[in-house]
Amino acid sequence: MQQGHHAVLIHDRREAQRLLQEIAVDPAAFVYLLPKAVFRCIKLKGIPCIAANIIKQEMLAKGGEAAVKREALYLEGTTDILLLGTLKHYGLLLEKLKKQPFGLKKIAAEIQAILDNLEAGERTIALAHGKELPLGQRTLIMGILNITPDSFSDGGRYMETGKAVERAREMREEGADIIDIGGASSRPQSQMIDEAEELRRVLPVVKSLSREGFILSLDTFRAGVARACLDEGVHLINDIGRLQLDPGLLPVLAEKQAPVILMHNRMQLRDESGQVIDAEKVTQDLMHYQDLISDIIKELGQSIEMAQEAGLGRNKIIIDPGLGFGKNLAQNRLLIKRLEEFKSLGQPLLIGASRKTFIGQTLELEVGQRLEGSLAVVAMAIMNAADIVRVHDVRESKRVAMMTDAVIRENG
Numbered sequence: 001m002q003q004g005h006h007a008v009l010i011h012d013r014r015e016a017q018r019l020l021q022e023i024a025v026d027p028a029a030f031v032y033l034l035p036k037a038v039f040r041c042i043k044l045k046g047i048p049c050i051a052a053n054i055i056k057q058e059m060l061a062k063g064g065e066a067a068v069k070r071e072a073l074y075l076e077g078t079t080d081i082l083l084l085g086t087l088k089h090y091g092l093l094l095e096k097l098k099k100q101p102f103g104l105k106k107i108a109a110e111i112q113a114i115l116d117n118l119e120a121g122e123r124t125i126a127l128a129h130g131k132e133l134p135l136g137q138r139t140l141i142m143g144i145l146n147i148t149p150d151s152f153s154d155g156g157r158y159m160e161t162g163k164a165v166e167r168a169r170e171m172r173e174e175g176a177d178i179i180d181i182g183g184a185s186s187r188p189q190s191q192m193i194d195e196a197e198e199l200r201r202v203l204p205v206v207k208s209l210s211r212e213g214f215i216l217s218l219d220t221f222r223a224g225v226a227r228a229c230l231d232e233g234v235h236l237i238n239d240i241g242r243l244q245l246d247p248g249l250l251p252v253l254a255e256k257q258a259p260v261i262l263m264h265n266r267m268q269l270r271d272e273s274g275q276v277i278d279a280e281k282v283t284q285d286l287m288h289y290q291d292l293i294s295d296i297i298k299e300l301g302q303s304i305e306m307a308q309e310a311g312l313g314r315n316k317i318i319i320d321p322g323l324g325f326g327k328n329l330a331q332n333r334l335l336i337k338r339l340e341e342f343k344s345l346g347q348p349l350l351i352g353a354s355r356k357t358f359i360g361q362t363l364e365l366e367v368g369q370r371l372e373g374s375l376a377v378v379a380m381a382i383m384n385a386a387d388i389v390r391v392h393d394v395r396e397s398k399r400v401a402m403m404t405d406a407v408i409r410e411n412g
Helices: 013-022 027-037 049-061 070-074 087-097 104-118 161-174 195-211 223-231 249-256 292-309 329-337 339-345 357-363 371-383 394-408
Strands: 039-048 065-068 078-086 123-126 132-135 140-146 178-182 216-219 236-239 260-263 317-320 388-391
Touching: 013 027, 027 078, 027 087, 039 049, 039 087, 039 104, 039 292, 049 065, 049 070, 049 078, 049 087, 049 104, 078 087, 087 104, 104 339, 140 161, 140 394, 161 178, 161 195, 161 394, 178 195, 178 236, 195 216, 195 223, 216 223, 223 249, 236 249, 249 292, 260 292, 292 317, 292 329, 292 339, 329 339, 329 357, 329 371, 357 371, 371 388, 371 394, 388 394
Parallel strands: 140 178, 140 388, 178 216, 216 236, 236 260, 260 317
Antiparallel strands: 039 078, 065 078, 123 132
């Protein structure tokens, strides 16, 4: 290939436009060429076969492709669909589906939403107390501050308020944009403390850091803890239960207009009577997924809808696929590999992999030796569309993020 011929990879319209500009295409032609330059694969789940066949027929007629299960021909039951086409193919398809029966107008709207979400660029998260977080310009670093005696990595190091405050200052100097304060460990084999003890641990730290102008996240699923700390200056809530563990949390978030990180988690922290239980009682059944990515997207989507119905706008919601929570080793690694698919939900994406068990299992290393593995996941997560990374090792993660961001955003 002496002439330098080569393949190019186009992820979105911006990259397509850059390529067209490089070869001096007439800008008047962009409107026709850009929709043809971006290719998308979209998976639809559980579509009635009669509707699926119409979708397939229309997509094929427009020049795209559609794959359904073999039995869909008999028009009974449901099928998944894999759609393959350019943005131009989808535009023609959606125009036709909007005029069809069998719920196809609704499906067309859902496909359009996915396509729009994949093109999302810079945006802003509206925090409590009038502050904002800009996303899409660079990866944000969330530093972990555990006020616990039993967290799996740094338990007991920052139980004293003074030490916790000093660690937060250190993380800010190292490059942390957000400090995530947690007072109750959710690691396996941990015993969940009561609400009063959690509040006793975190509130003095929140008060001190709030006075110093930190952007503060609170790692809690409890409504009472969230309310008290939001009143003292916390800007967003990091909920490991995606609004499923305490029914009182969502009304507090809506009242305070506080943004929330919805972390996917099937782990049950309460028994049938509502009592807090030991996290080790999680059964293997919770790790069984029909389709890992689709199931997690569906469950996070349900929580997003709950939040919106309660009055939280989309600019108040961040999602986290929940690495290490109710997933086995292979599932955690697959989530990292396919992370970009979560862009379909249209929400900013946070990843928390720092020093977790699946890294130790992969590398056969104890907690204190997992730095390189954690940094590898940071880089891969950013390459696969993560907006925020939640980490223990702030200085090292910040440097990895800066280098990865520089590569991603290189325009040449």
